[in-house]
Amino acid sequence: SQQGEEDPQALSIQEGENATMNCSYKTSINNLQWYRQNSGRGLVHLILIRSNEREKHSGRLRVTLDTSKKSSSLLITASRAADTASYFCAIILTGGGNKLTFGTGTQLKVEL
Amino acid sequence: ETGVTQSPTHLIKTRGQQVTLRCSSQSGHNTVSWYQQALGQGPQFIFQYYREEENGRGNFPPRFSGLQFPNYSSELNVNALELDDSALYLCASSLGWSSTDTQYFGPGTRLTVL
Numbered sequence: 733s734q735q736g737e738e739d740p741q742a743l744s745i746q747e748g749e750n751a752t753m754n755c756s757y758k759t760s761i762n763n764l765q766w767y768r769q770n771s772g773r774g775l776v777h778l779i780l781i782r783s784n785e786r787e788k789h790s791g792r793l794r795v796t797l798d799t800s801k802k803s804s805s806l807l808i809t810a811s812r813a814a815d816t817a818s819y820f821c822a823i824i825l826t827g828g829g830n831k832l833t834f835g836t837g838t839q840l841k842v843e844l
Numbered sequence: 845e846t847g848v849t850q851s852p853t854h855l856i857k858t859r860g861q862q863v864t865l866r867c868s869s870q871s872g873h874n875t876v877s878w879y880q881q882a883l884g885q886g887p888q889f890i891f892q893y894y895r896e897e898e899n900g901r902g903n904f905p906p907r908f909s910g911l912q913f914p915n916y917s918s919e920l921n922v923n924a925l926e927l928d929d930s931a932l933y934l935c936a937s938s939l940g941w942s943s944t945d946t947q948y949f950g951p952g953t954r955l956t957v958l
Contacts, residue, residue, distance in 0.1 A: 736886070762943040772932060774846065774949040775887070782944075820886050829941040831877065831900055834886030 736821050736835025744841045751808045753838040755821030756801075762824040764797055765832070766806050769818045778806075778819075811842045846870070848937050848950035856956045862923045865953045869916040869937030875899070876918045877947060878910060881932040893918060894941055922955075930957045 739754045755764070763782045767775040781788045781797045781804070788795045794807040808815055818839050822832040847870040857863050869876050875894045879887035889902040893912035907923040916937070922929055932954050936947035 767949075772881075772883075772952075772954075774848075774934060774951040775936075776846070777946050777948070780944065780946070822886075824943045828943070829892070829900060830875075830938060830943055830945045830947060831889050831892060831902075831941075832879075832887070832936075832947065833889065834879075836886050 736823060736833065738819075738821060738835040738838045740838060741836070742839040742841070744843065745811055747811060747813055747842055747844050749811055749842075751811050751815070751840055751842070753806045753819050753821075753840070755804045755806070755835050757804075757821075757823050757835075758802065759823075760826045761799070762826050762828065764795075764804050765822045765824070766793075766795060766804075767820045767822060767834075769820065769837075771817075775820065808840075811840075813842050813844055816840060816842045846948040846950065848935065848948050850933075850935055850950035850953050852953060853951070854954045854956075856958065857925050858958055859925055859927060861925050862921065863925060863955060865920040865922075865933050865935075865955070867918045867920070867935035867937075867950055869918065869935075870948060871916055873916060873937035873939055873948075875938045875941045875945065876912055877936045877938070878918075878920050879934045879936065880904070881934060881952070883931070887934055890920070892941065899941060925957045927957050930955060 877892040878890040881887040938945040
């Protein structure tokens, strides 16, 4: 079974609004990463947050990590139609090298 | 573009057949990982190769096997195909296999088993 669970499963917003996706996991991690996938094709790495970090920014992306609650959130600010995609969190387990364990994903649709 | 390519793009096979999927990693990347993504699910780790040796395996049966070659190409072989093997198969390359080595994914091969 997959370690990560994402919430919501699907999200529809208007262009310019912010989108927030949440990820929960069950075990000890080394780091947590977020990926984007367009139309069932390859995944694109967005951001990595280490287990000793609480918040990280990259452009319009803001990621938080709460290891006590075993949860993370991805915030996309000022969304654009081009942000329409599926977003996955993926955890790196402690001692797991760089093997990724993915969540179930959030489908984001940004409408004009 | 991640610089990782996969072939073929789509493939249709019959139950019981064998299939070989190919991946070309970024130059200099010594590690390749393979993932299976069923429709509507997140990718699941199949196995990883580092410098042509298997370096970890997920919960997949032995009929899933792989090879990695010195020219940064690799293969995923699946024998005795089952209907449940229908999925998108993704390869990802990375410099190494430390926890912070980013994986760069190819566009995937969509396999349909009839």
